[in-house]
Amino acid sequence: MxxxxxxxxxxxxxxxxxxxxxxxxxxxxxxxxxxxxxxxxxxxxxxxxxxxxxxxxxxxxxxxxxxxxxxxxxxxxxxxxxxxxxxxxxxxxxxxxxxxxxxxxxxxxxxxxxxxxxxxxxxxxxxxAISTSVPAGRGQRCYLLDLGANVDSPPVRLVDFALMGAAMAQCVDGIARPAVGLLNVGHEAMKGSACVREADRMLGERAEAFGIDYRGYVEGGEIYRGELDVVVCDGFVGNITLKASEGLTRMLVERVQATFESRLCGRLASLLVRPLLRQLKQELNPVRYNGASLLxxxxxxxxxxxxxxxxxxxxxxxxxxxxxxxxxxxxxxxxxxxxxxxxxxxxxxxx
Amino acid sequence: MxxxxxxxxxxxxxxxxxxxxxxxxxxxxxxxxxxxxxxxxxxxxxxxxxxxxxxxxxxxxxxxxxxxxxxxxxxxxxxxxxxxxxxxxxxxxxxxxxxxxxxxxxxxxxxxxxxxxxxxxxxxxxxxAISTSVPAGRGQRCYLLDLGANVDSPPVRLVDFALMGAAMAQCVDGIARPAVGLLNVGHEAMKGSACVREADRMLGERAEAFGIDYRGYVEGGEIYRGELDVVVCDGFVGNITLKASEGLTRMLVERVQATFESRLCGRLASLLVRPLLRQLKQELNPVRYNGASLLxxxxxxxxxxxxxxxxxxxxxxxxxxxxxxxxxxxxxxxxxxxxxxxxxxxxxxxx
Incomplete structure (x- = not known):
């Protein structure tokens, strides 16, 4: 090879x-x-x-x-x-x-x-599209795309992202009918930009033909809940969301560590939890640790x-x-x- | 009252x-x-x-x-x-x-x-604009706006957000010359949409007159680093970033707790760290716990x-x-x- x-x-x-x-x-x-x-x-x-x-x-x-x-x-x-x-x-x-x-x-x-x-x-x-998976729920993972290949994306491109992400989940993780969500600011039909609404309409119509379990609009918090295999958004939003998640994880891990280290019995706990924290940091910093795929x-x-x-x-x-x-x-x-x-x-x- | x-x-x-x-x-x-x-x-x-x-x-x-x-x-x-x-x-x-x-x-x-x-x-x-502060660095906080009052925002509105956020940091936290960043997918001048680039140009020109310490483009991870008092973005991006942060915190806290509870000496550590985790969850879920201001x-x-x-x-x-x-x-x-x-x-x- x-x-x-x-x-x-x-x-x-x-x-x-x-x-x-x-x-x-x-x-x-x-x-x-x-x-x-x-x-x-x-x-x-x-x-x-x-x-x-x-x-x-x-x-x-x-x-x-x-x-x-x-x-x-x-x-x-x-x-x-x-x-x-x-x-x-x-x-x-x-x-x-x-x-x-x-x-x-x-x-x-x-x-x-x-x-x-x-x-x-x-x-x-x-x-x-640029994509990587982030950890979600209790051991699942979720493909997030686009992460910045495109700064803004017309509806048809968001539909392409959904298909590419679903294909990734099928090929790499063997998920027969991936659950796909479209990132938006709420679940109601009138939420979001005209572009997101049009992409939602197109995905709704074609979900059956595409072999995906299309879940409609999802909010930012749902990326990490473990119920979705693919979350689709334009590259500007995806890039910022992923980097904010990396930065937040770094801050949380540092704060948890600092709390442990300031107390006597906390040092013991620190030894226990350190490998977990390191792993979480790596998982939530996927691009830095593993790169991202151009799909x-x-x-x-x-x-x-x-x-x-x-x-x-x-x-x-x-x-x-x-x-x-x-x-x-x-x-x-x-x-x-x-x-x-x-x-x-x-x-x-x-x- | x-x-x-x-x-x-x-x-x-x-x-x-x-x-x-x-x-x-x-x-x-x-x-x-x-x-x-x-x-x-x-x-x-x-x-x-x-x-x-x-x-x-x-x-x-x-x-x-x-x-x-x-x-x-x-x-x-x-x-x-x-x-x-x-x-x-x-x-x-x-x-x-x-x-x-x-x-x-x-x-x-x-x-x-x-x-x-x-x-x-x-x-x-x-x-x-809708705004709230998120925890940053080691005890600082950062005002993030807009969180969803506007789904997309022309450059002049992003400039307004910067001013409103800076005024908030001055009035509430007494910060004389707030450090303000504009959320983008990179630091280089050619990054981002035409809208973000125009807002950057306007903010650069007016920073002195506005009494803000304008730091130019910032990436998602910088929200939590503790070096910025205000981070500005359109409502679609802000809403998704904040909700993703809330969801991620929930997942991380659950994973840390689960690790503790699965081990004997971990239960002790769990008692120690539980108040911290609860506090982090509340801080990172600011809208749910404290509401947000319409500025x-x-x-x-x-x-x-x-x-x-x-x-x-x-x-x-x-x-x-x-x-x-x-x-x-x-x-x-x-x-x-x-x-x-x-x-x-x-x-x-x-x-």
Missing amino acids: RLAIDVMGSDQGPRAIVEGSARAVVERPELELVLFGPCQHLVAELARLPRPLAAATSRLELRDAPQSVEQDSTLAWALRNGGDTSMTAMLRCVASGEAAAGVSAGNTGALVALARREVGMLEGLSRP GLKRSIVKSHGSTQADGFYHAIERALREASLNLPARVDALLRERGLAAAPPRMAVR | RLAIDVMGSDQGPRAIVEGSARAVVERPELELVLFGPCQHLVAELARLPRPLAAATSRLELRDAPQSVEQDSTLAWALRNGGDTSMTAMLRCVASGEAAAGVSAGNTGALVALARREVGMLEGLSRP GLKRSIVKSHGSTQADGFYHAIERALREASLNLPARVDALLRERGLAAAPPRMAVR
Whole structure:
């Protein structure tokens, strides 16, 4: 199994990416990685790897890409510079089939636009969505999308998100008829914007054909209740909701820890609860720890958090590997075709 | 001190409202409440009060209002039925100056529209915002607005929200130059919708004149970091973010409790941490426990959560009482005038 890695564009610089990549090939004997970046960076970082990881370099192939898409690069610049950038070169390696999936910790907006151009969308879908699952209820999880691939989304795109999320829940978690909710400010029919109301009407009409258990409007609190497999919203709302949840978890965990540590018998309790708190923090910080999937593309592309450390990037590679092993894009495509999405004429007209 | 109470329209029915009101007058000897609702409901609920609260009925004045605005009532219906509804009758009592502030647990959209018509906006402001504070950092708090009074908001309204939130932080918490952030999906200049970018430009230009420490774009996680006094967003995003935070807190608290209770020495820890967890749950569920303020009106109106129990409604009355004691609307008005908001000609043209 070969994956393609964009080494540039993360907030932490190329070292964290190269280290996370080296760790991945050490842990997974079947894995080969193709690393894209400016030659001198790649060689320097490889030389700096700690000894236990250095053994893995034979399964890290280096490919020179002199430019890199930075967090503040404009989309126009990224589109213009094509294969000279490590991001586009990585995507082309995936698009050609040479690598089964790709990972980048770079600029999200550029990654979405470049992936759409280089890798291409599944038939019938217009734009990728970013998704990850958050913990919900007592051990369930819920796919939340879009997390920021699109800043605003017309109704037909919200319908696409519902389908992509449902396909993810089916393929990855084996849920036959996923429960899908549309995020809104209340349950009543007249709540929300015209866009959300139109998406609700469309989803209501097509739920049966799509094989989803459409639950209508859901409020923010329901994401974590464990009764929904997929929650759909536009990328602005999803991004802010997820990041607020991460920030809140961090604050709550710190407060609980501080309470324990201020008291004698609390220190004992602290030992007990520390592993749980650490796990909760990781689960509620899914993008930072595991990356997020770009859904709707012809191949698996994973977005790692921009400020990720080597450990987080390693987990993002794991995610890409799992998606490639599941053959996720092909399975999503099959599900979409089965439901007639690609051929539905009114959708094409609207778009 | 007299406050006006809308007894109808909550999900729990009039009993919780009447009981919360009775408790408020028992605890506050200086307080009188005017209760609006259908006469037979008011009399029946008063007769049902438990004995310790029954003594307070002499300071609960009943006024007949035969209709009530339900959660699924349309705005048009609510506007048409005027003083016949308990909500409008309550607002008129406040508008006339007979009551110093008002509280309702009814339909949010109707309350916002009716309050705007009956009570009126402060000069220079076009629409109310709903706001409450959430806990942040290590004991700070952050005002978040709008929480759902407006489903989408043009740039000039986001600027209004920033001013209203800053005025709240100054008046209630005595913060001379509040730190204000604008919620977005990233810090870079090109992030977000055209609307958010325009609001950012306007806030950047006017921060000095407005006496705020404008921090530019902030991401969802920064709400809870303790470095901001006010975070501004449109009502759709704010509502979902707050409710997601409430739901997440509930889930986290349940998981921490379950971990404790499954182990022997954990039960000890549970006793230790339970008060903290209860407090966190209340703080992160601010609307349910304390209501939220409608800002920008000529008088204080508090929105209690629709599914509130007697206890929650009691806290909403406390909030209204505090705002009335602080003379909050007059102080917000004075701050806005001082900053020339009401008279700024380009703003009027935009609106």
